[in-house]
Amino acid sequence: MPHSTARSTAKKHFRTVFNLLERHHKWFQESLPLIASENVPSPAVREAILSDFGNRYAEGWPGERVYAGCIYIDQVELLAVELAKKLFKADFADVRPVSGLVANLVVYTAFAQANDVMLTKAIVKGGHVSMGPARVKGTAGNVGRLDVQYFPFDDENIQIDVDKSKEKIASLVKEGKPPKVGMFGGSLILFREPVRELADALKEAGAVVCYDAAHVGGLIAGGRFQDPFEEGATIITMSSHKCLPGPQGGIIVSKGEHADRIKEVTFPSTVSNHHLHHVAGKAIAMAEMLAFGKQYASQIVRNSKALAQALYEKGLNVVGERRGFTESHQVAVDVSKYGLGGDIEKKLEQANIIVNRQMLFQDVQKGLHYQNPSGIRLGSQELTRLGMKENHMKDVAGFLARVIVKGNGSQRVRREVAEFRRDFQKVHYAFASSRGAYEYIRIA
Ligand SMILES: Cc1ncc(COP(=O)(O)O)c(C=O)c1O
Structure with a gap:
């Protein structure tokens, strides 16, 4: 291929990427982002991510780096550490893990050996693949080499069964296989976990008590969810x-x-260079949470409760009715009366409503698979950030119900969703900025 043709093909690919990026931004300006594991950062966080920090190497702890050039990077990282300690009332913070999964891997590596038992929740009961056993290729089993066992779960009350879990801990101790890690929290987390009820039994057995707040970290910081440290956990x-x-x-x-052990395992066992631009972004987000986190977390929970109630009133089978549906940002809906979770997820996507399918507690017994389980999971945190309140959740529930129950009209709903979204284009609960929440910012 002549040089000029190769260059023009490359330029075409180059343009295609930018074109797709801009289309994505426009789509999200016109959509209802309801995926519980996502959020839209503030323009200030986006600015931090674009900085030159993202092109540098640090490795190690501030002041003990492997690389030069970290004068300002060290100051930002130390500030991020202080902000995390303040936000979570912690003695120690490590902001280097490059993801929630890696943060869990630090815990497995620091506090357990191969074949040690970890007690946690099964994925189908709300656990996450990072807590999973080797047979499902979960991180804890496959990478941490842990013997992953489950807390018995009470499907009716949507909660780890405290009495049966105490019996299980006692029998593991008797068998000479005491748990070394007790891991609470999860991906489907509607209500508080029984940390207070089980922490002592776990500690007496010799386990560290860890809480995976991948989802609810912002609610804990805002004082609107259980505080795992107050209840006996020693790591979050x-x-x-x-x-x-x-x-x-x-x-x-x-x-x-646990400070020294976490610090020496995060680096060099789980990261070499950590993502320094993201450390700066974490510091900005945590400063914003210190300023606005209480109002933000309260509104998230009010919105998810309002969304659950409105969906229920539209006849949908919302999980957790007996317990008031939810205490977190999440709402789970059993959609099996109308189809399967994966199929409904696709229909909703055509209507610009972005959700994800969810395994519900009895799905394994029903022979259902995560590709097409019986539920969907919704999160109110991103819509809340766009300024929506309880009354807007009724509109959102209306859009969802039209697609799920009627199963058609996606194109019409799509147009109406785009219209509805026009009034919600700014990030709230953040320091003021003239930029839109999903504004595409050109540099090149
Ligand atoms: C409970 C839980 N733990 C860990 C993770 C992994 O987090 P990340 O995607 O940041 O690696 C998730 C992700 O959704 C999660 O739900």
Whole structure:
């Protein structure tokens, strides 16, 4: 191929990427983003991510780096550490993990050996693949080499069964296989976890008590969800980009006794260079949470409750009716009366309503698979950030119900959703900016 043709083909690909990026931004300006594990960061966080920090190497802890050139990077990272400690009332914070999964891997590596038992929730009961056993290729089993066992779960009450879990801990101790990690939290997390009820039994057995707040970190920071430290956990891991509205990444906060071990495992066992631009973005997001987190977290929970109630009133089978549907940002809906979760997810996407399918508690017994389970999961955190309140959740529920129940009219709903979204184009609960939430910013 002549040189000029190769260059023009490359330029075509180059343009295609930018074209697709801009189309994505426009689509999200006209959509209802309801995926519970995502969020839209503030324009200030986006600016931090674009900085030159993203092109540099640090490795190690501020002041003990492997690379030169970290004068300002160190100051930002130390500030991020202080902000995390303040936000979560922690003795120690490590902002280097590049994701929530990596934060969990730090815990497995630091506090357990191969074949040690970890007690946690099964994926179908709300656990996450990072807590999963080797047979499902989960991180804890496949990478951490842990013997992953489950807390018995009470499907009716949507909660780890406390009495049966105590019996399980006692019998593991008796068998000479005491748990070394007790891991709470999860991907489907509607209600508080029984940390207070089980922490002592786990600690007496010799386990560290960890809470995976990947989803609910922002609610804990805003004082609107259980505080795992107050209830006896000594480590909290999280993603920095779900209810906590930062850039994608992970954070670990802990009690002082674990500081050295976490610090020496994060680097060099799980990251070499960590993502320094994201550390800056985490610091900005945490500063914004200190300023606005209480109002933000309260509105998230009010919105998810309002969304659940409105969906229920439209006849949908919302999970957790007996317990008031939800105490978090999430709402789970059993859609099996109308189709399967994966198919409904696709129909909703055609209507610009972005959700994800969800395995519900009995799906394995029903022979259902995660590709097409019986449920969908919704999160109110991103719509809340766009300024929506309880009354807007009724409109959102209306759009959802029209697609799920009627199963058609996606094109019409799509137009109406785009119209509805016009009034919600700014990021709230952040320091003021003239930029739109999904504004595409050109540099090149
Ligand atoms: C409970 C839980 N833990 C860990 C993770 C992994 O987080 P990340 O995607 O930041 O690696 C997730 C992701 O959704 C999660 O739900």
